[in-house]
Amino acid sequence: MHPRRSLILAAAVATLALPTLAPAQQAKLKVAAVYTVPFEQQWVGRIHKALKAAEARGEIEYKATENVANADYERVLREYATAGNQLIVGEAFAVEAAARKVARDFPKTMFLMGSSGKPQAPNFSVFDNYIQEPAYLTGMVAGGMTKSNKIGLVGGFPIPEVNRLMNAFMAGAREVNTKVEFSVSFINSWFDPPKAKEAAFAMVDKGADILYAERFGVSDAAKERKVLAIGNVIDTQAQYPDTVVVSALWNMEPSIDRALKLVREGQFKPEEYGVYSHMQHKGSALSPLGTFEKKIPAELVAKVRAREAEILAGKFTVKIDDAQPKSTAK
The missing domain is CATH 3.40.50.2300 (Response regulator)
Known part of the structure; x- marks a missing residue:
């Protein structure tokens, strides 16, 4: 074989032998x-x-x-x-x-x-955390579980991100209980558990037997006063097994994973990622009932599961209401 052809062949074989760069x-x-x-x-x-x-x-x-x-x-x-x-x-x-x-x-x-x-x-x-769908479902649970028909909601600031979850929660509660009344309070802080706890105590003193824990500190108040709480964004039932009934979970993975993929591919562009927090994209979910599996009436669970299935199938839309929620309790 000609020396030049031998060199070319050897180079080709060496090139083929090079490892490809795995992800x-x-x-x-x-x-x-x-x-x-x-x-x-x-x-x-x-x-x-x-x-x-x-x-x-x-x-x-x-x-x-x-x-x-x-x-x-x-x-x-x-x-x-x-x-x-x-x-x-x-x-x-x-x-x-x-x-x-x-x-x-x-x-x-x-x-x-x-x-x-x-x-x-x-x-x-x-x-943004567009988790109004599971918030609606947790409201259904609260509306069906309250015995006093009084529910308290403690939030951080009255901004759209908080308001839409509270409004969805209240709408869900009303679906199963037209007699329910709400006390709404904002602590004007994103992280002040003692202040949230005090606001929750005041609501329990006025008869609330279920508290919507939009902020940390509310579930502590519920535990101390032996009333129930509904969680938000994360599942804290493990820390409050006899207090937190259920939570509306936010899963940020669909949004983060999408952004990383687009940056990696050089395709990232200005975009609204809110939709990736919807249940259909697995960006939000209703938490497992866990310790309350047997404590929630079967009929109520069936109603919640039916509504959840309709949301996932696109047959039921939870209204996005960013207006500041108001107390209805007398």
Whole structure:
């Protein structure tokens, strides 16, 4: 064989022998997150959980900063963007202008931010916990379980993200119990368990026998006063086995996994991710009944399951009502 042909053949064989780059060997995406509250706070905790899962799979390098003051938020965002992170996740509700300004200054960095606003070209997508569907279902449970027909709701701030869940919960309760009355209170904080606890105590003193725990601290009050609680965003029944009946769960994985895929493919664009929190996308769910499996009347469980099936099949739509809910209790 001609020496030149031998060299060409050898090179071809060597090229074929080279290993292909498996997905697990691909360069990891650099992802950062900026949170104004601690990781343990339930809303942020769900985002952090989804990102930690991607980190555990070996897909991303993940760094996060918790408890960032609003005044420092822009600075921390800029530091992460300057450090070359390809995707930055966080919540921009109280710092919309600052977050969007940073996004404009770093057009090659992708941002996925919790926001009440719209997506912003070319790189700013928004998400929110649109879990009104399981919130409606938990309301049905509460409406069917109350004996006093008085339910208390304690929320953080009266903003759309909280209001829509409370309104859905109240609508679900009314579906099964037209006599139910509601006491609604906001503590004007995202993380102040003692304040939420005091607000809940006041509602129990007025006759509420079920509390909607939109904030941490409410379930503690329910446990102490021996009334029931309905959870929100996370399932805390393991910590309150005789208190928390059921919860509306938020699963951030569908949104996070979608964003990571698009960034990896160079296809990330301004988009509203709210729909990926819907039950049909597995972005939210009704928690297992667990310790209350036998304590909830079978007839009520059947009604809830039937409504759940209709939601999943697209045959029933839970109204999105972002207006501030009002107390109806006399």
